Amino acid sequence: MEKRTAPSLDKIVEEQIKKWQVSQRKKYKNPIRPVITLSRLFGSGGDALARKVADELKIDFFDHEIINEIAQNAKVSKRIVESLDEQDRSVLDEWVGALGEDHMWSYEYLKHLTNVICAISAHGYAIIVGRGASYILPKEVSLRVLVVAPLEVRVRNTMEEMKVDEKEARRQVLRADADRRAFVQKYYRAELTEPTNYDLVINTENTDLDLAARIIKEEFNSRHWYDYNVRK
Secondary structure, three states, X not given: XXXXXXXXXXHHHHHHXXXXXXXXXXXXXXXXXXXXXXXXXXXXXXHHHHHHHHHHHOOEEEOHHHHHHHHOXXXXXXXXXXXXXXXXXXXXXHHHHHOOOOOOOOOHHXXXXXXXXXXXXXXXXXXXXXXXXXXXXXXXXXXXXXXXOOHXXXXXXXXXXXXXOHHHHXXXXXXXXXXXXXHHHHHHOOOOOOHHHOOEEXXXXXXXXXXXXXXXXXXXXXXXXXXXXHHO
């Protein structure tokens, strides 16, 4: 996928902020505003599953690329945080503070990434793909999902989706696996595929996307979520 230009990033962010502003005045009538964080192994179908769940639940969708670009642009990151009202800004500060001093704040990128992910979550009703969001947000507000599949399944999926031969597909899968594990280890000192870091682990080898989406939606709709009104 081609990298978005700065103007297109600004446009995406401004459109999202306008959408948040429209719903700002009525959000406390429905004060439960959870999000889904979805981590995935390359070739497991996690990206398609995330998009499907977002469409069916009618919630905002933030892929790993747009999150990454926002986090690398200090001006845009600040704009996202400033979209919060006073009460939600205090929620963000509470979540960030709870991460503690060992949250590797020496990385400027991680500082912006954390603020962006927390701001999106404070607005609520969204699915965030990748970037270690499950390691940032408190479990009270997020359904943490990991999507996996055996290596050979992911290689076949990559061959079909990217129209490449087996050797190239395997190379891409292994490289992506290494990159994603390194990212999580570097910034969160965690193991990407450790199941106890998630609420749901879905293996798509024998679970199609329709069933996987139903499982996620059922958990999302039935869980007891954090009530923002308790802060009023």
